Amino acid sequence: MVLGLAAAAGVLYAIPAVDQIREASIIKVAPNGGNSEMFHINVPMDRIMLGDAAQAGAVPPGLQWPADEILADVRAELFKIRNARDAVVGVAVRTAATAKESNVIDWVLHLPARGSLFINMDVASLEGGFRIGEIASGSREFRPLTGFMTERWVASDSIEEGAPSGRIELSATYVSQLAPSETVETVE
Amino acid sequence: MKYAVSLLLGLVLGAALFVAGLLYNPFVADRGLSPLAVTNAEVITLSFANIPVESIVYTNDGESMQAPYPEKVLQLWEAPIRSTSAMATVMRDARNQVAGIGVKFSSDSESTRLLTGEAIVDSVWYVYLPEHGSLFIEQTENYFPFVREVAFPAWRSSASSWRGNWLGNLTAGPGALGTAAVTGGSGRVKGLKMEGVESMSVRAFSAETGLVSSEGRLLIEMPENPGGME
Numbered sequence: 087m088v089l090g091l092a093a094a095a096g097v098l099y100a101i102p103a104v105d106q107i108r109e110a111s112i113i114k115v116a117p118n119g120g121n122s123e124m125f126h127i128n129v130p131m132d133r134i135m136l137g138d139a140a141q142a143g144a145v146p147p148g149l150q151w152p153a154d155e156i157l158a159d160v161r162a163e164l165f166k167i168r169n170a171r172d173a174v175v176g177v178a179v180r181t182a183a184t185a186k187e188s189n190v191i192d193w194v195l196h197l198p199a200r201g202s203l204f205i206n207m208d209v210a211s212l213e214g215g216f217r218i219g220e221i222a223s224g225s226r227e228f229r230p231l232t233g234f235m236t237e238r239w240v241a242s243d244s245i246e247e248g249a250p251s252g253r254i255e256l257s258a259t260y261v262s263q264l265a266p267s268e269t270v271e272t273v274e
Numbered sequence: 275m276k277y278a279v280s281l282l283l284g285l286v287l288g289a290a291l292f293v294a295g296l297l298y299n300p301f302v303a304d305r306g307l308s309p310l311a312v313t314n315a316e317v318i319t320l321s322f323a324n325i326p327v328e329s330i331v332y333t334n335d336g337e338s339m340q341a342p343y344p345e346k347v348l349q350l351w352e353a354p355i356r357s358t359s360a361m362a363t364v365m366r367d368a369r370n371q372v373a374g375i376g377v378k379f380s381s382d383s384e385s386t387r388l389l390t391g392e393a394i395v396d397s398v399w400y401v402y403l404p405e406h407g408s409l410f411i412e413q414t415e416n417y418f419p420f421v422r423e424v425a426f427p428a429w430r431s432s433a434s435s436w437r438g439n440w441l442g443n444l445t446a447g448p449g450a451l452g453t454a455a456v457t458g459g460s461g462r463v464k465g466l467k468m469e470g471v472e473s474m475s476v477r478a479f480s481a482e483t484g485l486v487s488s489e490g491r492l493l494i495e496m497p498e499n500p501g502g503m504e
Contacts, residue, residue, distance in 0.1 A: 090288020104382040107353040148344035154372040174352035194400040198381035202398040204410035223457035225412035
């Protein structure tokens with residue numbers, strides 16, 4: 087019986103209850119400092135949800151978007167996100183809303199083995215079809231990082247059957263926050 | 275032969291005793307009162323349906339206890355996201371009026387330690403409230419009290435179900451007092467750093483299909499001096 091107790095405790099201690107599968111990160115050093123990482127979303131195959139008041143082209147079939155007036159100008163999309171090797175590494179939500187004071191476009195990227203990023207995009211798009219936004223917050227691995235992310239729609243010119251109609255490219259640039267240096271004690 | 279049988283029975287009995295000890299360990303207690311329950315600051319109270327069929331969309335790997343909703347939603351079957359679920363749901367205010375929309379991503383956490391009563395889930399919320407702005411909520415949740423007091427009794431019951439009234443805080447960090455870290459992204463909460471707590475009330479649970487009757491709640495404490503915040 088004691089052996090059983092010890093074996094059960096040993097198994098729980100030695101074998102991790104959860105072991106998240108990690109895709110190796112593909113990170114490049116940015117020319118002006120920081121690190122950059124590319125993600126993309128193949129549309130429409132990576133779209134989990136598309137919800138808005140218009141209900142035109144709602145995804146998935148059977149989606150019931152709330153009819154309340156307060157959500158009339160809100161559009162939310164859920165996606166799977168892929169790394170540069172085209173492997174699915176996480177999920178994301180993009181929300182676009184027309185508000186009284188200012189319009190809102192937000193992204194949250196969730197990478198289960200690493201953490202999450204919250205990005206507020208500038209609503210106005212830049213030359214070349216880019217939109218840029220600041221990393222407002224992050225969790226776990228991304229908590230100490232600041233930086234920005236760009237989004238861009240790239241239409242596909244493939245004529246193959248089943249090919250994506252295009253992709254959303256997300257390019258994140260991370261910069262570590264400056265931490266105060268440790269106080270050095272002077273020796274007299 | 276009789277020694278081998280005795281050894282085997284002893285092993286099984288020992289393992290069973292250990293599991294019972296884990297589940298009924300008096301040193302693994304609930305966190306009790308939420309630290310935000312006694313605050314004087316303004317609090318945003320949001321409630322939401324956390325049963326898949328009452329949400330807008332719920333998806334996971336398609337093989338878990340809770341079935342994805344609607345039926346044809348894309349499932350998260352790829353290896354790196356297989357232990358993750360995603361839910362979009364309507365957020366209601368304290369008067370039960372629709373206040374906005376919330377999206378929650380939850381992933382089983384590698385910091386789970388069943389020996390110490392920690393069944394941890396890493397989760398983030400994105401909440402958009404047209405009257406307040408957007409919020410990002412980062413938290414670790416501990417489902418061990420829920421497993422011990424609801425899921426295990428349901429599994430043990432002959433009907434594979436549990437009925438009752440269970441209310442518990444799920445948030446266990448990253449704040450020192452067991453609170454979630456909340457960041458305002460737009461609107462009147464833009465740039466604010468806040469704290470939050472997620473709780474869940476359960477009235478019925480099935481060991482086969484998961485939550486049957488349940489509601490979730492998010493409390494977000496606004497800073498007392500927003501002007502002084504970054």
